[in-house]
Amino acid sequence: MREPTHRQFERPPLLIVVSGPAGVGKDSLLQRMKERGCPFHFVVTATDRPSRPGEVNGVDYFFVTTDEFAKMLAQDELLEHAIVYGQHKGIPKRQVREALESGRDVVMRIDVQGAATIRQLAPEAVLIFLIASSEEELEQRLRARGGDSPEQLQRRIATAREEMKRLSEFDYFVVNRDGELDQAVDDTLAIISAEHCRAQPRVVSL
């Protein structure tokens, strides 16, 4: 009986979607998870925006031309895509599929609207909403990030407020408090561990 029992307890790979308002710390969360050596496949987003100093192609993003992006889109190679402040971003479908087929959990960061799209494409995805502990804290982080005009900042805050209303569309929320990024990582890892213990496992097909 040992063999069948073990097979019974095999845990299919998960598709974990980390979302939340701009400035809440999605990139920082995933970066810390990578630093901790978490054995997940972290999805690399394709974009046609220029790389910033220090960004590495294939690690931070796949940097492509606008023509190349249009081609990927035309060939249905993107799981999800969006235009963010005039620049294109998209999740390469094959990358996600191959990682799942290799048995690895897949982690992706995506905006709130994109998360809703992923939910439709893959109802069995695990959707995590990352939030600041208050609107004030989020505003401070956006200010610290710099680069926004006062009007842009106000628009981002207003957007975040609207996005918070969509919390119930997610499976979980994780609070990313100032100076407590590791707690947010712990919570995220607990969610992933717990999801692997579900009596009715989620099976993602894309």
Add this chain to the structure above:
Amino acid sequence: MREPTHRQFERPPLLIVVSGPAGVGKDSLLQRMKERGCPFHFVVTATDRPSRPGEVNGVDYFFVTTDEFAKMLAQDELLEHAIVYGQHKGIPKRQVREALESGRDVVMRIDVQGAATIRQLAPEAVLIFLIASSEEELEQRLRARGGDSPEQLQRRIATAREEMKRLSEFDYFVVNRDGELDQAVDDTLAIISAEHCRAQPRVVSL
């Protein structure tokens, strides 16, 4: 906005039920959780069986007389009760209620039939099924525990086999592999952490 936001993220206390076949290690799991200083209320079961050497009244069990047990039952003071090998066991209702009201997560161990009863009384309870990694391993553990005749042992194995079929009635399963009790504890704690991150929190009322 800070205050309402914080209130919104308050996480109601959970009722966590650890169940599984005899011999799988429910007591060991809870014991290790206590040793690690987990801040939960661990339910103390009432029983009319005699205490064994080393067992402490009010810690391991509430040891009561058969008459006292009958009185608790008559006064509807037990959340759940069972006769196990001719002896009574029951979960004092007030204890669980008071712990939840104080805001603490409540952890109880209970047999598989009892877990089904708790599910009916408290649909929002978190039900965890503890399993050995194989039937062989479970049999070895029951043998090592001693005290059973070969017939009793076979009956326990047959019961465990039947109980395994009820796995789908639970929310989660945790594998307690030989020599890996700490992993089982980690999985259990991850489940509890994750449940506190649910976008739709479970609210237990008893």
